[in-house]
Amino acid sequence: MDLSIIILNYNAAAFLEQCLYSVLKAVNNIDAEVIVVDNDSTDHSVEMLQHNFPQVKLITNHENLGFSKGNNIGVQHAQGDYLCILNPDTVVGETVFDEVLAFAKANPQIAFTTTQLIDGTGTYLPESKRNVPTPQIARQKILGNDSKYYASHLQKDDNGEVEVLVGAMMVCKKLVFEELGGFDPMYFMYGEDIDLSYTALQHGYQNYYLGKLKVIHFKGESTVKDRKYLERFYGAMGLFYNKHFKKSKIEKALVDLALKGIIATKSIENESVVSTSNSYRVLVTNDNKLQIGLCDKVATYKQLSDLKWNSQTQFIWDTATLSFDEIINFMAGNISSQYTYRFLNFKRNLIIGSDSSSSRGEVKELILD
Template sequence: MKLSIIILNYNAAAFLELCIYSVLRATRNIDAEVIVADNNSTDSSLQMLHFVFRDQVQVIAHEENYGFSKGNNLAVAQAKGEFICILNPDTIVGEEVFEECLSFARRPELVEGKAQPQLGFLGTQLIDGTGKFLPESKRHIPTPKVARQKMLGNDRNYYYKEVGQNDRGKVDILVGAFMFCKKEVYEDCGGFDERYFMYGEDIDLSYTALQKGYKNYYLGDQKVIHFKGESTIKDKIYLERFYGAMGLFYEKYFKQSALEKKAIDLMIKGMVAVKPKQKLANKAKELNYLYLVTEDKDLDLPLKIERVKHAEVWDCPFGDSTFLWDIKTLTIQEIIGFMVQTEDLKHRFLSPNRDFYIGSDSSASRGEIKYV
């Protein structure tokens, strides 16, 4: 088998459904398997997998929430593919992304002109639900100095700006929402360090690959929608895990004096204490006018909408309108192409069964699920 796509899910049933649908379309011409590992969700995730994707995906139902690292490691152990892709459930992938990753993995020297570099991990350009580029798609190694600058609002040395947003090139750190590699590379690097429950494990694994002599690459011409935060409530526990992961990373890889360690610990405690006092935008915005973009002339929804074809979307008044995309009759590539050229508009994605739609208007807030 050529490719195994690993999706670790926790309480993200609606987003997971569209993610799997996009993955199945993107692997039509690939000898691939889709493995969904569920971290003991309490929503309808397992029921949805049974009734919607029975016999199309392999489901691993964990008896407890193992966290991101262990949950993925257990799934990868059962993967049969030569290559694997770690994929978040709150993503939607284009039809060509896996074929492009496989093609690049065969000839990475075309980027640098060097003979057969040791390929580590591949990442893509991630965009949020409005089409806006997510800069964490490519990052530098977050040394203690770089991280301190980032926490103080200076991200000049944090994000990898030497490679253009839409270009291909070698980078240091990729994001766990989409990490593609040979399975043997994943195993050689030890997989995700299970001391990280959530957050930081992608930084750790990317850095481990670099230490072992592998090269990590970013494919900026391949775009993946990442709604972000659908499995996460940003409370104090989240903040402790997020900043605690940073502390673990520094303790593991960077020798520190007692004074430096104390300074980092104090900064982490300070960030955990201060952040919960800030208001997080968790409430979805009210949608105004809905434009249903579809090629299905018979599609009828119980919504106040105006129907348009894909070729007509550029004629719509943008303003405060929302585009409702029928992914059953349109390609994800077409939708993404429109999103990145008109970023900051509102978008919703209609499920293939046309019974609900999802979307997000900010990378800092949880997305919206509305049943039709």
């Protein structure tokens, strides 16, 4: 088997459903398996999986084991020569696995490969490519200076070597993942991708960013930006620093103090989605019989570039008739606009989407006309 796609889920049923639909379309030409590890979700994730995706291998944990342990369990069950670690709140295009897998096979010196990530508005996510957070870079990050934290030597659409990838989408050879020891379980959430990327560099491998390929990562759906989030995010930076760069008790104390200070003072993001109630809604579909009452207009994908849209337009993608490559390309190509986007699921009973990478996405149940 060529590829095992491992998706760790926790209470993201609606977004996971959309993710799996896109993933299964993207592995049509690949000998692949899809593994979902559920970290004791309390929503209907497990029931949704069993009912809608019987072809997916489901592993259920009886407690929330965190990102590292959960993904490591998935890898233990994987049969593929290559792995893709993928978040449940992502959407992939039909060709992305073909291209990433071909690149990985042709470049055995590469440990981990990723793509450009964009959020639910089509905006580039800079954490797609990062530098190793050395003590100096980590301290600047803690103080709010991100200039050295992100890998600015590459433009967002470039391809090239980077030091650190993001765990939302990373592809590697299974034997390399196992050689490096997998994700370090001391990280519950955040930091494990930095740690594993850095470990790969220490073992003489390279990591690579394919900026011409794009994957949607709604991002906010996986995380509520509360105090626990801040403690885990900045605490993970402390764990990484202590593991790889600890030099003295005094310096460690200064870093720990800075981390506690940022957790105590950093503002908390609102987890509610940005309201788009005044948007002009356009249903984009290739089904000329489909109608949705909340939409103001229906258009085909080909008509999008021919018609004029105001800045408050919200496009609702009919994923049952459109390709995800088309959707992703449109979103990434129109970031200068103020468009918003929603995804009509393949069963056409839910609309999901997000207008902020730092807040919960919107899930709306739909009654068709």
